[in-house]
Amino acid sequence: MRKLKLQVQITMDGFISGTNGEMDWMTFNWSADLNEYVTQLTNPVDTILLGRNLAQGFIPHWTAVLANPDTADEAAKKFVETPKVVFSKTLTTSPWERTRIASGKLVEEINALKKQKGSDMIVYGGSKFVSSLIKEKLIDELHLFINPAVIGKGLPIFQEVTGKQSYKLMASKAFECGIVVLTYQPI
Helix, strand or coil: CCCCEEECCCCCCCCCCCCCCCCCCCCCCCCCHHHHHHHHCCCCEEEEEEHHHHHHHHHHHHHHHHHHHCCCCCCHHHHHHHHHECCCCCCCCCCCCCCCCCCCCCHHHHHHHHHHCCCEEEEEECCCHHHHHHCCCCCCCCEEEEEEEEECCCCCCCCCCCCCCCCEEEEECCCCCCCEEEEEEEC
């Protein structure tokens, strides 16, 4: 069965954005060792999952990066060319290439994707979407990119969890740019 991995940037105090979506706390100047980690994490992935809100920025951004000869790189190519599934209750058709809309029940949609042939899948934040996946215990690996910043308040990814969930730490690694990645699997 395919795994669903989460890669998310998060503050030391547990937020993935400010209350109004601010992301000025993120470390954008990644070191070579972190770029290599992300490459190893994403290379085996053959499907990207996104919530509608994130998709509206993520897909056009990476499409523009790939289209610009000055910024195009392997990461942009991976993000653009990998098939995507966008979860939405409001979109009926996809305005993006290589992207389909999933509008059914979350648990059923994710479990059906996991049963399909293929490699692992990855999901990127949107706090509500990721929080719903965590609540339903649908994520098989959490890769939390802890940025060296505290913002005091913002959007958490564990907001929907209503009961205890236990995880096993699989790895922790500090990178030259100051980000620490904690990798967990649910028990």
